Structures are given as C-alpha cells and as structure tokens.
Amino acid sequence: MSEVLLEVRNITKRFPGVVALDDVSLSIRRGEIHGLCGENGAGKSTLIKILSGIYPQGTYEGSLRFEGQEFTPRRVVDSERTGISTIFQELSLFPKLTVGENLFIGDWPRKNGVVDHALIAQEARRLLAEVGLAVPPDTVVENLGIGHQQLVEIAKAVRRKAKLLILDEPTSALSEMETENLLRMLAEMKAKGLTCIYISHKLEEVRRIADTISVLRDGRFIESRPAPEFSIQDLICAMVGREMKNVYPRVDQVRKDLVLKVHDWSVKKSRHNPAKLVDRVSFDVYAGEILGLAGLMGSGRTELAESLFGLHPDLCSGSMELKGAPVSFRNPAEAIQAGFAYLPEDRKRHGVVLNMGIAENVTLASLKALYGSILNQGAEEEAANRSIVSLKIKAGGHRAAVSSLSGGNQQKVVIGKWLLTKPSVLVLDEVTRGVDVGAKFEIYKIINELVSQGLAVVLISSELPELIGLCGRILVMHEGRLKGEFSKAGVSQEEIMAAAMA
Amino acid sequence: MATNEAQIHEAARHGQAPTAKKSGRRIDIRAYTMTIALLTIWLVMFILTKGVFVSARNLSNLFVQMSIVGVLTTGMVLTIISGNIDLSVGSLLGMLGGVAAILQVYYHMNTLLAVVCTLALGGIVGVVHGAVIAYLRVPAFIVTLGGLMAYRGALLGVTKGITVSPVNESFRFIGQAYLSKEVGLALTGVAALLLVASAMLKARRDGRSAPAGADRAAGYAKAVVVPVLVLAFTLVMNQYKGVPIPVVIMLGIVVVLSFIANKTVFGRSVYAIGGNKEAAEYSGILVRPIIFGIFVLEGVLSAVGGLILTARLNAGTVSAGQNLELDVIAAAVIGGASLAGGVGTVSGAILGALVMASLNNGLSVMNVDAFWQFILKGVILVVAVYIDVLNSDRK
Numbered sequence: 001m002s003e004v005l006l007e008v009r010n011i012t013k014r015f016p017g018v019v020a021l022d023d024v025s026l027s028i029r030r031g032e033i034h035g036l037c038g039e040n041g042a043g044k045s046t047l048i049k050i051l052s053g054i055y056p057q058g059t060y061e062g063s064l065r066f067e068g069q070e071f072t073p074r075r076v077v078d079s080e081r082t083g084i085s086t087i088f089q090e091l092s093l094f095p096k097l098t099v100g101e102n103l104f105i106g107d108w109p110r111k112n113g114v115v116d117h118a119l120i121a122q123e124a125r126r127l128l129a130e131v132g133l134a135v136p137p138d139t140v141v142e143n144l145g146i147g148h149q150q151l152v153e154i155a156k157a158v159r160r161k162a163k164l165l166i167l168d169e170p171t172s173a174l175s176e177m178e179t180e181n182l183l184r185m186l187a188e189m190k191a192k193g194l195t196c197i198y199i200s201h202k203l204e205e206v207r208r209i210a211d212t213i214s215v216l217r218d219g220r221f222i223e224s225r226p227a228p229e230f231s232i233q234d235l236i237c238a239m240v241g242r243e244m245k246n247v248y249p250r251v252d253q254v255r256k257d258l259v260l261k262v263h264d265w266s267v268k269k270s271r272h273n274p275a276k277l278v279d280r281v282s283f284d285v286y287a288g289e290i291l292g293l294a295g296l297m298g299s300g301r302t303e304l305a306e307s308l309f310g311l312h313p314d315l316c317s318g319s320m321e322l323k324g325a326p327v328s329f330r331n332p333a334e335a336i337q338a339g340f341a342y343l344p345e346d347r348k349r350h351g352v353v354l355n356m357g358i359a360e361n362v363t364l365a366s367l368k369a370l371y372g373s374i375l376n377q378g379a380e381e382e383a384a385n386r387s388i389v390s391l392k393i394k395a396g397g398h399r400a401a402v403s404s405l406s407g408g409n410q411q412k413v414v415i416g417k418w419l420l421t422k423p424s425v426l427v428l429d430e431v432t433r434g435v436d437v438g439a440k441f442e443i444y445k446i447i448n449e450l451v452s453q454g455l456a457v458v459l460i461s462s463e464l465p466e467l468i469g470l471c472g473r474i475l476v477m478h479e480g481r482l483k484g485e486f487s488k489a490g491v492s493q494e495e496i497m498a499a500a501m502a
Numbered sequence: 503m504a505t506n507e508a509q510i511h512e513a514a515r516h517g518q519a520p521t522a523k524k525s526g527r528r529i530d531i532r533a534y535t536m537t538i539a540l541l542t543i544w545l546v547m548f549i550l551t552k553g554v555f556v557s558a559r560n561l562s563n564l565f566v567q568m569s570i571v572g573v574l575t576t577g578m579v580l581t582i583i584s585g586n587i588d589l590s591v592g593s594l595l596g597m598l599g600g601v602a603a604i605l606q607v608y609y610h611m612n613t614l615l616a617v618v619c620t621l622a623l624g625g626i627v628g629v630v631h632g633a634v635i636a637y638l639r640v641p642a643f644i645v646t647l648g649g650l651m652a653y654r655g656a657l658l659g660v661t662k663g664i665t666v667s668p669v670n671e672s673f674r675f676i677g678q679a680y681l682s683k684e685v686g687l688a689l690t691g692v693a694a695l696l697l698v699a700s701a702m703l704k705a706r707r708d709g710r711s712a713p714a715g716a717d718r719a720a721g722y723a724k725a726v727v728v729p730v731l732v733l734a735f736t737l738v739m740n741q742y743k744g745v746p747i748p749v750v751i752m753l754g755i756v757v758v759l760s761f762i763a764n765k766t767v768f769g770r771s772v773y774a775i776g777g778n779k780e781a782a783e784y785s786g787i788l789v790r791p792i793i794f795g796i797f798v799l800e801g802v803l804s805a806v807g808g809l810i811l812t813a814r815l816n817a818g819t820v821s822a823g824q825n826l827e828l829d830v831i832a833a834a835v836i837g838g839a840s841l842a843g844g845v846g847t848v849s850g851a852i853l854g855a856l857v858m859a860s861l862n863n864g865l866s867v868m869n870v871d872a873f874w875q876f877i878l879k880g881v882i883l884v885v886a887v888y889i890d891v892l893n894s895d896r897k
Contacts, residue, residue, distance in 0.1 A: 351784070353774050353778040356773070375769075377707065
C-alpha cells in the first residue's frame with residue numbers, strides 16, 4: 001500500500017474577479033509519476049505555484065500535507081527545503097553564467113573559504129552526464145539552445161535531491177531524442193524513489209510516463225484515473241468538457257501552382273565560421289498545400305526558414321524563386337513585401353511585443369502597407385477586430401495588453417499579424433508550442449482554411465502526430481540536409497523519426 | 503474562461519490590469535500623478551513666496567527657463583523609448599551654441615545663415631552618432647559619453663576659453679523676444695479651435711467603439727481643459743510681455759514631436775523597437791535607419807537648444823549646457839520614460855521638465871541656496887520613479 005506523499009485539500013485560490021482554483025483536492029502517492037492535464041487557464045500553474053511556495057501560505061484557502069505533516073510554505077525556499085523542486089516552463093537560469101555556476105548557484109561548495117571551482121566542475125560533469133547533456137560545465141548558458149538549457153534545469157533539480165519533482169511542460173522545447181532521454185531518466189529516478197508531478201499538453205507522452213493522471217478544468221478538479229484507464233479520447237473529453245472527434249481536422253488539400261522554389265540553399269554558422277547549418281537544401285512549395293518540415297533540434301529547420309525570410313543575408317547562398325520570379329531578401333521587410341511570411345519559433349522573443357496591445361501587435365508587420373506614414377486609428381481598430389473575430393482571440397478588446405493573454409491567444413495574435421501581410425507563403429515554426437488543446441484545434445482549422453483559399457503553408461513542427469495529421473507532404477531534415485520526403489498516405493511516426501535521426 | 507487564469511497571472515506578475523491599454527496609456531497614470539505633483543508644487547510655492555511665484559512676470563521667466571530642457575527632452579524621450587540614451591546633448595548644445603556665436607562675432611555672418619549652419623552642424627553630428635550607433639553597433643551610452651567629453655573639448659578649443667559675444671541683434675530675437683500680444687492671442691485662438699475640433703473628431707470616431715466610462719470622461723476633460731489652459735496661458739503671458747519666443751519654439755517642437763511619436767509609423771516603430779527589438783526586426787521593421795534617424799533628430803534639437811541659449815545669454819559661453827543632459831534625462835524619466843525602453847511620452851517629458859523648472863524657479867524666488875535645487879531635483883527623480891513602482895505593484 002503506497003503511502004500518500006502529498007495531499008492537496010480543498011484548495012481555493014482567488015484573484016480579483018476570478019476563482020483560479022475552486023475547492024481542489026487530490027493526492028499524490030509516493031513513488032508515482034502523477035500526470036496533471038488541463039487546458040491553459042485550468043489552474044495547473046496556480047496549483048504548482050502554491051506547491052512551490054510562490055503563492056505563500058495565507059494567500060489561499062485549504063491546506064496541504066506533505067509526508068503526513070502540515071505543509072505551510074511561506075517562501076519558495078521552504079518548499080525546496082521540504083523536498084519539492086519545481087522546474088517551470090520559463091526556465092530560471094542565469095544566461096551570462098556558466099552551466100556549472102548555474103547548478104551550484106546559492107550553494108557554492110567551499111574550500112578554505114573560497115569557492116571550490118574544481119569541485120563544481122567535477123560535480124557538474126557528473127550531473128550533466130546523468131541527464132545526458134554533453135557540454136562542458138564552463139559553457140555559458142546563453143550559448144545553449146532552449147532544449148539544452150532545460151536539461152541544465154533538470155540537472156539542477158537532480159542536484160537538489162528532490163523528493164517531489166514538479167515539471168511544468170518539460171518537453172515542449174526538447175527534441176525527440178532529448179525527450180526520450182528525459183522520460184528514461186524520470187523512470188530511473190522513480191525506481192530510486194522519486195515522486196513526480198508531470199504537467200504536459202502532450203497527452204500521449206503523459207499517458208506513457210504517468211501512473212496516474214489528474215485533470216483540472218476551469219479551476220476545478222475533474223477526475224483522477226490510473227493512466228492505462230485514461231484513453232486520449234477520455235482525457236481530452238475531461239479537459240475540454242466536450243467530445244473532440246478529430247484532433248486534426250481532416251481536409252483534402254488541392255495542390256495548385258508552384259509558389260516557392262528553393263534550390264541548393266545553404267546557411268553557414270557565422271561570418272567567420274563556414275560550418276553549414278543548412279546544407280544544399282532544395283524543395284518546392286505549392287499553393288493549397290501544407291508542407292511539413294520535420295527534424296530534431298539542431299537539424300537546421302529554423303535556420304532554413306529564418307534565412308529564407310531574410311534574417312541572415314550574409315550567411316546564406318543558393319537561389320529562391322517566389323511565384324516564378326527569382327528573389328533575394330536582404331531583410332524581413334523585403335520578404336514581407338514579396339509575400340513571404342514567417343511565424344517565429346520563439347514567441348516571447350521574436351513574436352510579440354509584450355507591453356503593447358493586440359491592435360499594435362497585429363498591425364506591426366503591415367505598418368507601411370496599412371498606413372503609409374501616418375497612423376490611422378480607424379484602420380488599426382478594424383484590422384485588430386477582424387483578426388480577433390476571425391481567429392477567435394479571447395481577450396478584453398483590441399487594446400488588451402498581449403502580456404495578459406494565454407499562450408494560445410498570444411499565438412493567434414502573431415498569426416493574425418502575419419495574415420495581415422497578405423502572404424503567398426506562410427512558414428509556421430512550432431506554431432502550437434505552449435498552446436492548449438482547444439486553441440490548437442482552432443489553429444489547425446485556421447491553417448486548413450487558409451490553405452483551401454490558396455495559401456501555401458510550411459509547417460515546421462516537432463510533434464510528429466501533428467505533422468502526419470495535417471500535412472500533405474512531409475520533408476525531413478537532419479543536421480542541415482534534407483533526408484527524405486514522405487507523402488501523408490500511410491507514413492508512420494517511426495519512418496519519419498528514422499529519417500530524422502540518420 | 504480558459505484565458506482567465508493566464509490573464510490573472512500576468513496581471514499579478516506584471517502589474518497591469520488584465521485589459522491594460524497600449525504602451526503609452528500606462529503613462530497616463532504617471533501623467534495624472536505628475537500633474538497633481540505640479541499643482542502641489544505650485545500651491546506650495548505660491549504660499550511660500552506670498553504669491554510672487556504665480557505673478558505673470560515670474561511665470562513668464564519660468565517657462566523661458568524650462569524651454570531649453572523642454573526642447574531637448576522631446577527628442578531624448580524618443581531616444582530612451584527606443585532603448586538608447588544620449589549623454590552628449592549638453593556638451594553638444596554648448597558647442598553648437600558656441601559655433602553660432604563664433605560665426606556671428608568672428609565671421610560676421612548674418613543671423614539666418616548662422617542659424618542654418620548651426621542646425622546643419624547639429625545634423626551632421628547626429629549623422630555621425632547615428633551611423634556609429636546604428637550601423638557600427640557601438641552602444642549609444644558609449645558613443646554619446648565620448649561625445650560629451652569631445653564636444654566640450656572642441657568648444658574650449660575653438661573659443662580658446664573666452665566667452666564669444668556679442669551676437670547679432672536679430673539673432674537675440676530667438677532667445678529674448680516675445681510675441682506681440684495680438685499675434686499671441688491670434689495664434690492661441692487658432693490652436694484652441696484646432697484642439698476642440700480634433701477632440702470632436704476623435705469623439706465621433708470613438709463613438710463607434712464606445713470607450714469605457716473612465717476613458718470617455720478623460721476624453722471630455724481633455725477636450726475642455728486643454729484649450730482653456732492654452733488660452734489661460736497666453737492671457738497670463740500677455741500680462742507681462744507676451745509669449746516668449748523660446749517658449750513658442752519649444753511648443754512648436756513639442757507639437758511636432760508628439761505627432762511623430764504618437765501618430766506616425768516612425769513613432770510606432772520606435773515604441774516597438776524599444777518594447778522588443780528582435781520582435782520588431784522579425785516583423786519587418788528596419789531598425790537601423792530608425793535608430794539613425796533618432797540620433798540625427800537629437801543633433802538638430804541640440805542645435806536648436808544651443809541657438810536659444812546663445813541668444814538668451816547674448817554670448818557663446820564655455821560652460822554652456824554643462825550637465826544639461828542630466829536635467830533632460832531626468833525630465834523624460836519623471837514624465838514616465840523607462841530606461842529599459844518601450845515606454846514614455848513626449849507630453850510626460852514636458853510635464854517632467856515643468857515640474858523640475860517649477861522647483862528650481864520657486865526655490866530661486868525664495869532665495870534658497872542653489873545647492874538645494876540640485877538636492878531636490880535628485881530627490882524628485884527618485885520619488886517619481888518610486889511612485890511608478892508602487893503603482894505597478896498595487897495593480
């Protein structure tokens with residue numbers, strides 16, 4: 001009979017105007033991996049913030065019990081000392097410090113009163129090996145990709161010897177290989193007695209790794225079931241409260257004219273480093289189709305897209321033809337004007353201006369086209385409202401600050417921004433990352449509609465089911481080269497994976 | 503409902519109401535706070551100086567005293583919004599003012615030509631700044647810090663340490679003359695009518711997307727209060743000698759720069775670059791020409807300031823503009839600009855300049871030692887930003 005490690009009892013958390021958690025109770029058993037699912041806004045993040053001490057005792061109703069004792073964290077440190085380690089989706093690393101320094105931050109091993117760097121390096125190497133990250137401990141964190149940074153975060157938690165590890169969307173930025181690594185590591189740690197709360201939108205992943213899955217919806221606890229008894233259908237149904245027949249809306253794609261022709265496209269690493277991030281890639285994109293682009297992290301997909309978009313004009317070579325005419329973009333403005341749009345992978349950094357409103361963000365890529373040189377508030381409002389309605393953006397009006405929107409709605413704002421540029425080709429880079437199930441479905445429907453109206457869409461994604469579900473053709477990249485092309489008919493995830501890994 | 507939690511989280515974390523408005527709007531809170539602060543200062547000064555502070559003569563002096571900082575701060579606020587800074591404006595103003603004097607005194611240039619040359623030189627310096635900052639990518643702080651030192655040195659060099667005077671009589675007009683009372687009233691009348699007309703147009707346009715109660719009330723208040731203030735201003739100025747020319751220049755620049763910042767694609771791009779430079783780039787905004795343009799603008803505005811100062815002093819002095827950049831930056835920050843970029847308004851900056859000038863002036867009238875002015879300026883700057891911090895946290 002496994003004992004209960006953490007008990008959440010009747011937690012209610014209110015904010016001005018909204019109840020974020022409404023009388024939520026659940027139990028986490030020792031030694032289990034407990035999946036927590038729910039749409040954005042369901043209350044998962046709030047619950048995690050309560051467990052990790054960010055919302056201290058006193059700001060919520062209800063109680064917590066950890067290992068049978070009352071658990072009343074007043075600060076994050078209290079939670080950590082109790083044995084709860086939380087890894088948030090937004091990483092909390094120090095970008096200008098090294099990996100080793102990040103691992104030991106605030107807890108430096110000392111030798112004779114001076115920080116023992118040798119010990120740090122040694123320990124860091126050991127921890128990094130445990131999480132499968134092969135970088136030297138003196139690497140500065142900001143030089144690592146998001147995926148590797150996340151592994152450093154996990155190594156940090158490993159070091160803290162947590163009893164309960166809470167992971168918030170841990171694999172959203174990881175490649176398939178890194179995800180495998182993480183899941184294997186969690187299984188190993190579970191065998192050694194670690195308990196884990198695993199929050200993820202990737203339902204198949206949760207079903208695979210978790211023993212029990214709990215679902216929250218609109219701040220309420222819906223149900224807990226052993227994972228094998230919780231089918232994807234049932235999970236989605238519990239999360240969304242309605243039956244979702246097709247996760248990927250099925251639409252026949254009719255291929256029309258050739259819109260984009262890329263030939264022998266290469267991108268080098270930097271002005272001084274001729275190493276190829278993209279190596280002689282050639283492909284065609286047609287109006288009316290969704291072309292998928294699969295590949296692991298580091299395969300060069302984003303570099304390919306960004307360089308076609310004009311972001312790295314000195315680093316690329318090869319030729320590009322848009323609607324039959326040869327083009328060469330020296331900056332994104334030229335690309336946009338020619339009808340080539342790119343939705344960036346990193347929404348917070350490259351997609352939205354957080355302190356501006358929806359209207360200002362939506363019009364940001366079309367300033368000259370929409371206004372000339374003098375702003376027109378009427379035109380701006382109209383464009384914004386049109387986007388809000390057609391993309392079903394849930395917000396408090398066109399002036400709402402984008403920072404106040406959920407990930408899914410923010411992404412819709414970015415999509416709206418690119419649609420307003422009236423492109424012929426739209427490249428979407430991880431468009432559904434950090435987006436909840438409901439909004440994802442809406443975005444898929446939007447993409448299908450755009451494509452049926454004649455747009456050409458390139459869908460860069462790390463979610464194989466998404467690629468197989470939506471795309472007519474799927475290209476696979478590996479280490480900068482185009483390794484294969486699959487047509488939707490009958491291709492399996494394994495086949496794509498195989499091409500992506502070799 | 504599904505977005506509620508995210509909205510609330512962001513509200514709690516970033517201190518913005520879930521339906522917070524556009525980047526400029528958050529500063530309205532600051533503007534109201536600063537207006538209250540201004541009125542308080544005026545009230546206190548009125549009492550402490552037994553009414554001398556609000557006499558027409560003193561108010562006229564007050565506005566003249568703020569005009570140079572006013573001119574410079576409109577450009578500085580744009581620079582700060584874009585995520586940059588310009589530390590050279592004081593030294594540059596001194597150098598350009600000195601050049602204007604030298605051209606007249608040693609080269610016997612006529613006023614118009616001297617003005618044009620000075621403005622051109624300001625533009626050229628701005629071009630150099632812009633090129634090095636935007637295209638060579640040397641940080642603005644460094645480039646303008648270098649400029650601060652270099653231009654002061656250049657001024658010392660060309661003047662050989664001697665005050666250059668006297669300037670042409672027609673040149674003095676820029677700094678010492680006043681609009682005739684009739685012209686002043688006429689222009690003000692036109693301005694007031696335009697303000698009312700634009701407010702009515704805005705109300706009609708907004709009628710379609712009915713703004714919330716508080717917004718509408720604020721709109722009405724602005725439509726009535728501002729034209730009244732404008733008229734009152736001229737009437738008061740006319741009780742002394744009329745509206746001073748430096749003030750007219752400052753107001754003209756404020757109007758133009760306000761328009762640029764709030765109503766043009768250029769201005770919107772500046773806010774976007776300051777808010778998130780990479781996102782702006784990825785959205786097709788050409789960052790480098792815009793940053794370049796901002797520094798050219800700063801150069802020209804420094805020239806305008808230099809012309810006004812030389813005209814007022816009837817001389818190009820060696821210490822002209824010393825430490826002025828600090829007042830200019832403080833005015834912008836008090837008015838709501840954040841050194842992190844992306845936030846700030848031209849009107850806020852002018853308000854900030856007025857607050858500081860009022861303090862300086864009031865303390866002078868009371869014959870308080872000059873050093874108190876410096877101390878108070880420092881305190882006000884910190885307090886103003888702290889109030890903003892408090893406001894954010896409370897929300």
